[in-house]
Structure formats: C-alpha cells, structure tokens
Amino acid sequence: MKLNKLTTSASALAVGLSVLASSAFAETVLRIQSVLPAKADEVFMLEEFGRDVEALTGGSVKMEILPAGSVVGVRETLDAVDSGLIDGGFAWTHYWSGKHPAAMLFGSPVAGAGVGIDNIAFLSWFQYGGGKELYDRLWDEMGVNVKGFMLQPVGPEALGWFKEPIETMADFRKYRFRTPPGIPGQTYKDIGVASVAMGGGDILPALEKGTIDAAEWCCPKPDSVFGFQKVLKHYYLQGLHQVVVNADLYLNGDVYEGLTDGEKKAIEVAANASLSKSMSYRIYENGKALKDLTENHGVILHDTPADYFTEYMAAAKAALETNSAENEFFAEVWQSQKDFAAIAVPFWAGAQTSNAQLGKAFADSLE
Template sequence: GGRALYIEYYTKILKADVMPFLYAPDGPEALGWFKKPITSVAEFTKLRFRISSGLPSDVLKDMGGIPMNLGANEVIPAAERGVIDGIEFINPASDIKVGLHDIFKYYSIQGLHQAIDIADVIINGKKWRELTPDLQTIVEVSMTASLFDAMLYFIHENAKALKILTTEKGVTMFDAPPDYAPAWINSAKRVLAKFEEKDPFFKKVLDSQREFANLVVPFTRETAKLSTLISGAATAK
C-alpha cells in the first residue's frame, strides 16, 4: 500500500505527470547538539533550538519548546552568535562535515523527530511510458537495490563519523532525557490528529501506516530484543 500512496501523492494530489522512486534512505536523525547535556524536557523546551520546519517544528512547539527554523547556510553563523542554544541537523556523517562539533561538545543521537531521511528519483511520466517493459523493470530493480545499498552505506558512514567525533574531536555523547520520548510522542499524536482532521489524504496515509505498524511491530519488537543481546555480545571485551 505504501508505494501506491506514494505514487498517488505525486500524480493525484500534486497532479504531476511523473513516476517517482524512493532513493538513498538515511537516518534516524540525531536529537541534536548542545552546550551541556539536557536532563529533562523542561530544560529542552527552554532552549532556542534549531529544528527542521514542518512536523518536527510543530511537535516541538506543542511541547512548549522554541523551534528556530534556519536554513543549512544559517546554522553555523547563528550558533557562533548565540542566536540558538542547540541544534538538530542530520546525523554524525553529515554533522561532522558542517563542523557543529567546533561549537557544541555534547551530542545525543536519540532523536524522534525524523526517523528517516529519504530522497526521490523522479522520472518524467511521458518518458517513463515510452520505456519498454523490460527497461522499466531494470529501473525498478535498480532503485530497489539502491535502497539496501544506501542503508548499509549510511550505517557505516555514521558509525565512522561518530567514532571520530568522540575519540578525536572532544565530543561527549549523552542519552536523551527519560521524559523526552513520552513527551514527544504525546505531542506528535496531537499534531498528527490536527492534520488528519483537515487533510483527507494525510489521514489516508496515516491510517495505512497504522495498519502496517499493527501488523509488523509485534514481530519487530521481539526481534529487537535479540538484536540488543547480539550487539552486546559483539562489543563485549
């Protein structure tokens, strides 16, 4: 159902004659960079915090926070001038390139605001229809393969960057506050409910996601326990 909705969004909602494909997934995004560790939502919501516009910003505002919507080119100057007290950008591999560690030394990667970043490859609809079925299949298989390739690539790149940040750049990692996840989830539910009420297609997509989650989460929840045990054994000395 997800791909059908994805195509429907472009062709019916945006009314674009295209054939879209998902490409290069990366994530989750980090909670962010700070001048000192945050220990509670009360501390977090007092900060002037740079966060992505749209749903992430709406949720933080619902929590009582102070979202600052700044473009990528504005982030470093704003941090240097003290206009912002903290920032979420992307994740270790991207953040290290921007140089956020030169300004902020405390970092948490346990963010909930954007579980995945994902790009699109969008093909002109007329050109797509002109392709023979075998060529269309080649494109479809190639794009599917790229998803798995990108997931493995970004896990490796983020892991390498995080190691450099913590061993060479003086960055200290810290866990998200215990009350962060419950507060974020509660606010997210309120924000999503508002969009559901006014946008039928938004509701259609969200209902599809809920149906999928109700099916797969019971399974993935159990397998995640095993993953934690295995990772602990793999890194134990």
C-alpha cells in the first residue's frame, strides 16, 4: 500500500514537473513584417538579430520575418503593429513622420540634426545622452501601442545615382529624384529638387519605366542589391539628407508586456548588440560592394557639387527650426541633440579629422 502511494506520488510529481517544464519552455513566435523585400541587406541583419534573441532566450522567443506586403502595405506597417494585426514591424522611424514630426529626429535627423551628429555620435546621444528616454516617449506622443527597439544605424548615406554627371545644383534640379519620406525628402523640395518618395522595392522598376530618373537609397551594398547599377552609372557618395539613419523593430505593446522579464532583457541585449554589429557589417560590405561596382559594373564615382552642401544645410536648418516652433516634443528632442552636440561634436569631429585625411590619402594611393 505504501509502495502504491509512493508510486502514485512520484507519478503526480513527474506530471507536475512536466507541466512546469513545458510552461517554462513555452515558445513564442513573433511575426515581424519588414518594409523591405526578403533579399534586402537590412533583412539579413534583422534575421541575425532574431537568431540572437532565440539563443539568448533558449528558444522561448523566435522571430518569423515576413517581407514587405505579406500582411499589410508598407505605409500600414506601424498601424498594423499598433492594432495587433502583426506582432511587430521593421522600418525606419522617419517613415512615421506624418504621425509625429519628431519621428524624423530618431529615424533620420536631417543633416545630422543640423549640428554635425554622425551615426556613431548619434549612438552616444541615444545610449548615454538622454536619447533613449525620449525615444521611449515617442510612441505615446504618436498615440500608438508600440514598444520600439533601435537596431541598425547607418550613415552617412550616399547622395545617390544619376544618368549623367552633375556639376552644380542646376544640373541636379533637372532630375526626378527618389528620396526618403518626411523632412529629408521635403528639404529637397525646398531647394527645388523634384523629390519623389517611394519604397525601396519600387525604385528600380520606377527607374526602368522612367517614372523617376535619379535615386538614392542607402549605400553601395544595399544599392547594389537592388540593382541600381543596371540603369544608372554615375554615383555620388557624399550627401547630407541622411547623415544618420536608423532602422528599428516595433513590437505591439501588449505582445511585449506578455513576455517574461528575461525575454524582454534578451531583446534589449540583442538590440544593443545589433547596433554595433550592423555598423561593423556595413563598413566592410559597403567597401566590397563599391569596389565591385566601380571595377565590374562600369559605375563612375564622383564628388558631390559644392553648392549642394550650402543649399541643403540652409534648408535643413530652416525645416528643423520650423518644426521646433510648431511642436513641443520635437523642440525637446532637438534641444537634447543640440545640447549633446555642444559637448560631444567638437571632440568627435576634431578627433576624426586626422584619420579621415589619412584614410583619404590611402584611398588616393590605391588609384
């Protein structure tokens, strides 16, 4: 009798432990829709981030990455996350400038926020200069049920691709030019450029059809993946419209709150790792891609006309000042960036000068 009771107790304990184990290792699959096609370089890095999250959670959180348009259109991505139609989205936060102008200051602070912040200095502001606290407030300012994670800083982005060389802004203004949405694109319109906003996957077909006849997207590697070199051969690296640009993950707020504290921490840690890994990946990959474009695809590299910088910077500062005057939260975020820049940029810009000159001399020696 005692043996039977012991056996019964042991069986009950085993069942209980099994239930606890299955509960402890319950698997959550987050469906994340990107605003890009599956072949995009950014999606490659997003998938690597997902693998890091899976490893850090012991497999309890997995991410299923869906290409653009799988569930909703690109422009509906954030709304779909907000409503819970999808668990998460992946895009650039300046895409949502229509919901709140301050989105630009996190996704693509035009002309380095007008104060010389590059992609590395931006991370310093974001992680240690008060930027993350403001970023976490952005979603409430927008009125969306979202938890955001910054993943992929890039910059500076190339000015773009043209059919013929441009020597002045007068030449530039002859082209219908694909630009990013929001203030960076509007700033081009302010200086007389025929700016046309569209998603990355639409650019090459638009170039082939003649809907546009010049374009920017990002940098040599992502640009070459989209195949712009098939249509255009004149490439300009130096641009101001996106000195800094960040691609982010957006999780539905209820989905995020349903995760354990350990799972939330794993996503945070993987996101911080992604900030560094994406910059490291891009430097080498862009270098390889630029070499391939110029050596094997007939692409000609040019310096950007000098009058572009004066015209675009003046228009960018005017746009920043206008939005700051009209929106209190925008003004708060921009002031934070300016306060940070007053301390950090003199050091960082000065420290980079010697290395930039050395690097340029080495690059010239290769020619």
